[in-house]
Amino acid sequence: MDCWRKLQSRNWIFPTLILCIYGFFSMMRPSEPFLTPYLTGPDKNLTIDEVTQHVFPVWTYSYLALLFPVLLITDYVRYKPVIILQGMSFIITWLLLLFAYGVMAMQLVEFFYGMATATEVAYYAYIYSVVSAEHYQKVTGYCRSITLVATTVGSLLGQLLVSFAHVSYFYLNAITMASVSVAFIASFFLPMPQKTMFFHRKSSSETSCGPANKHPPNASSQPNDQQDNIGTASVSFQDLLECQLSKVPDQNSFLLVLVQLCKDLKECYTTKKLLYWSIWWALATAGFNQILNYVQVLWEAKAPSHNSEVYNGAVEALATFLSSITSLAVGYIKVNWDLTGELALGIFSALDAGTLFLMHFTRDIWVCYGAYLIFKACYMFLITIATFQIAVNLSMERYALMFGFNNFVALLIQTIVTVTVVDSKGLGLGIKTQFLIYGSYFAVISGIFLIRSIYTIISMKCQKSENLAGNPLSTELKEQSESGYAKD
Numbered sequence: 001m002d003c004w005r006k007l008q009s010r011n012w013i014f015p016t017l018i019l020c021i022y023g024f025f026s027m028m029r030p031s032e033p034f035l036t037p038y039l040t041g042p043d044k045n046l047t048i049d050e051v052t053q054h055v056f057p058v059w060t061y062s063y064l065a066l067l068f069p070v071l072l073i074t075d076y077v078r079y080k081p082v083i084i085l086q087g088m089s090f091i092i093t094w095l096l097l098l099f100a101y102g103v104m105a106m107q108l109v110e111f112f113y114g115m116a117t118a119t120e121v122a123y124y125a126y127i128y129s130v131v132s133a134e135h136y137q138k139v140t141g142y143c144r145s146i147t148l149v150a151t152t153v154g155s156l157l158g159q160l161l162v163s164f165a166h167v168s169y170f171y172l173n174a175i176t177m178a179s180v181s182v183a184f185i186a187s188f189f190l191p192m193p194q195k196t197m198f199f200h201r202k203s204s205s206e207t208s209c210g211p212a213n214k215h216p217p218n219a220s221s222q223p224n225d226q227q228d229n230i231g232t233a234s235v236s237f238q239d240l241l242e243c244q245l246s247k248v249p250d251q252n253s254f255l256l257v258l259v260q261l262c263k264d265l266k267e268c269y270t271t272k273k274l275l276y277w278s279i280w281w282a283l284a285t286a287g288f289n290q291i292l293n294y295v296q297v298l299w300e301a302k303a304p305s306h307n308s309e310v311y312n313g314a315v316e317a318l319a320t321f322l323s324s325i326t327s328l329a330v331g332y333i334k335v336n337w338d339l340t341g342e343l344a345l346g347i348f349s350a351l352d353a354g355t356l357f358l359m360h361f362t363r364d365i366w367v368c369y370g371a372y373l374i375f376k377a378c379y380m381f382l383i384t385i386a387t388f389q390i391a392v393n394l395s396m397e398r399y400a401l402m403f404g405f406n407n408f409v410a411l412l413i414q415t416i417v418t419v420t421v422v423d424s425k426g427l428g429l430g431i432k433t434q435f436l437i438y439g440s441y442f443a444v445i446s447g448i449f450l451i452r453s454i455y456t457i458i459s460m461k462c463q464k465s466e467n468l469a470g471n472p473l474s475t476e477l478k479e480q481s482e483s484g485y486a487k488d
């Protein structure tokens with residue numbers, strides 16, 4: 001067993017390399033910043049209203065419909081099949097973008113893109129099932145960094161090809177098609193995991209209910225000292241659950257794990273601190289995804305691509321670069337986030353609201369670009385803090401569970417916004433009016449957390465004052481100190 005573990009710890013490089021290759025080529029998509037000009041241009045000849053009200057909403061609906069089943073299936077089938085499915089979805093998406101025409105065909109594009117987005121969870125979860133816990137931090141950094149690099153390279157390459165080589169949007173999509181095809185081929189070289197976070201934690205040869213394995217080592221489930229408050233009884237139940245899962249049929253195992261996941265989720269959200277961070281996560285992510293989905297339409301309305309030069313690729317590349325800097329900056333800021341975290345959420349959400357109002361009122365496309373850069377950088381800064389604050393208080397399994405559920409709630413909120421504001425079956429508002437709504441949405445989020453932060457700070461100060469007043473020793477020391485100052 002020790003030899004096997006040593007071999008596993010040495011074999012982390014190959015799956016990490018393949019996953020990084022997959023991540024780079026699946027995210028290196030030079031055509032993506034120019035999707036709206038492509039759809040409304042001579043290649044597809046759709047109107048702005050058709051793109052806004054009939055095509056783009058399909059991505060939100062399909063993402064919502066597919067996310068929950070994908071979250072359950074991904075762990076059960078051991079990640080790799082879902083990564084292959086994502087690669088296949090990308091290929092179908094760009095095949096349709098290249099050779100299909102009409103509103104219905106583009107709606108089908110959005111459906112398969114929604115499938116690709118929903119299966120993205122497998123990419124970030126896969127690596128934890130094939131490398132040892134000592135390499136988690138390192139490989140997580142590699143996998144996340146490579147996607148940021150790929151997005152930046154893709155956006156910049158697209159802008160350079162459009163501005164200097166005058167390459168048409170059709171050929172940008174052809175380059176993207178080639179890139180995602182390389183990613184699809186790379187996915188087949190990924191090793192098949194033998195264990196997963198929830199359904200395949202141990203192989204049958206390792207699972208035992210005897211006394212020798214009563215407290216098995218589990219480096220991944222207790223990564224920090226804050227998990228000690230779970231208690232011995234909870235650990236014993238977990239051991240018992242794993243033993244039972246090895247004895248019962250697969251269907252019963254599936255149901256037992258689902259029951260345990262529900263219990264874990266309930267325990268996570270009963271912690272007030274985690275609940276408030278999760279509420280912001282869901283609300284802000286819903287708004288952020290909505291902006292990403294429709295910002296190109298706003299740019300097209302401000303500066304139509306057939307009348308002016310398009311710099312969408314350069315803006316997206318710069319936005320990704322700034323976002324990575326703000327995310328890295330979080331690690332170097334020494335702040336008591338328990339005290340000031342909600343205040344930061346309120347202030348930066350207000351800044352996001354201001355940038356969206358500016359994007360609504362301005363007529364200058366460059367001001368609109370600049371506001372978008374600030375908006376994305378602020379969101380990435382805050383989501384990094386929220387991710388850290390949630391992750392530091394949870395085991396990896398519970399963090400993955402909250403991550404998936406928070407995103408599901410965010411998508412549910414985004415769907416409600418889309419149906420109400422964007423879809424032709426709802427209000428069907430124009431794109432400029434939509435951004436006024438989105439600015440108001442973030443203003444409400446800001447108000448909620450500013451009020452909450454003021455309440456938290458005042459409560460802490462009052463509690464501190466009461467503790468000092470109720471402690472005779474503290475009062476005596478304070479009086480002695482004051483008398484000493486008086487003598488001096």
